[in-house]
Amino acid sequence: MDKSFDVVALGELLIDFTESGTSEQGNPLWEANPGGAPCNVLAMLNKLGRKTAFIGKVGNDVYGRQLRDVVTEAGIDTAALLFDPEVHTTLAVVHTFENGDRDFSFYRNPGADMMLKREELPEDRLKACRIFHFGTLSMTHEGVREATKAAVRTAREAGALISFDPNLRPPLWSSEALAKECIEWGLSRADVVKIADNEIVFLTGETDYDKGAAILLQQYPNIRLLNVTLGADGAISFCSGHRAFVPAFRLGGTIETTGAGDTFCACVLHDVLSNGVESRSEQSLTDMLRFANAAAYLVTTKKGAIRSMPQPEQIHAILSRNP
Numbered sequence: 001m002d003k004s005f006d007v008v009a010l011g012e013l014l015i016d017f018t019e020s021g022t023s024e025q026g027n028p029l030w031e032a033n034p035g036g037a038p039c040n041v042l043a044m045l046n047k048l049g050r051k052t053a054f055i056g057k058v059g060n061d062v063y064g065r066q067l068r069d070v071v072t073e074a075g076i077d078t079a080a081l082l083f084d085p086e087v088h089t090t091l092a093v094v095h096t097f098e099n100g101d102r103d104f105s106f107y108r109n110p111g112a113d114m115m116l117k118r119e120e121l122p123e124d125r126l127k128a129c130r131i132f133h134f135g136t137l138s139m140t141h142e143g144v145r146e147a148t149k150a151a152v153r154t155a156r157e158a159g160a161l162i163s164f165d166p167n168l169r170p171p172l173w174s175s176e177a178l179a180k181e182c183i184e185w186g187l188s189r190a191d192v193v194k195i196a197d198n199e200i201v202f203l204t205g206e207t208d209y210d211k212g213a214a215i216l217l218q219q220y221p222n223i224r225l226l227n228v229t230l231g232a233d234g235a236i237s238f239c240s241g242h243r244a245f246v247p248a249f250r251l252g253g254t255i256e257t258t259g260a261g262d263t264f265c266a267c268v269l270h271d272v273l274s275n276g277v278e279s280r281s282e283q284s285l286t287d288m289l290r291f292a293n294a295a296a297y298l299v300t301t302k303k304g305a306i307r308s309m310p311q312p313e314q315i316h317a318i319l320s321r322n323p
Helices: 037-047 062-073 123-127 142-157 176-189 197-204 209-219 260-275 282-299 312-321
Strands: 005-010 014-022 028-035 052-059 077-084 091-096 102-107 129-135 161-165 192-196 225-229 235-239 242-246
Touching (some): 005 123, 005 142, 005 260, 028 037, 037 052, 037 129, 037 260, 052 062, 077 123, 129 142, 142 176, 161 260, 192 260, 197 209, 197 225, 209 225, 242 282, 282 312
């Protein structure tokens, strides 16, 4: 079948309310930034010239319509973006600390992204992608979890590579045991994985991330490219028996880290589309990480994610100034 899409992603599309100063009366102001990890990934891929499509559900409300318009503006195919007539768009309030890290409060009990059903999946999009990407926020509840698993199976059977980002958000799970079970299911199906340092600890108990990665690669031999993000410390990549580490770019101007991991993930998938996941050298992994780290740094210098993705020339400028 013709692979007309480079990457198709399924999951949450929501509004991130980020702090934006205070009013004259001393009340906090919040900016309604479009977000949601899967669409953040797709937005960056579109900046890099890739063709993408999103599968998900928003509420038939002002925020859902805002999100549809923003995703369309980003160049992402929205034929499989559905509107729930009864359940509102999911909202997240993001509190930002001085170092740029965040704390999330979700308004999602329920939220429209949880309402996606298996029978609503667009098989044409799933069968027409080179890479299918997903996380675990679309696995927190039974119905959407069934839809996610069916989407993975359909894409895999059609020959797509499977990309997985656990994107652990503990407040959204009924139990840590269920979260771990769903993350392990995702890891067991994925070719390409982006996992954060805290998620390595959650799964393996290891604070030595190389040891934690080794445990995962032994447990899940299906993983062909494993990337461990270390926040402000950088990222490690494991592939074809090689390991590469690249420190983060610390060039100042960081406002918040929302979307940094998704930007990184998108750049990795862009590289995989060009260079594959087989027989990768340490140098090729290093080049991939440098590009991804530079892009991730740039998105931290703006608020929000979907509308804050850097242009390729901005990334290359960072790389040329920091050889």
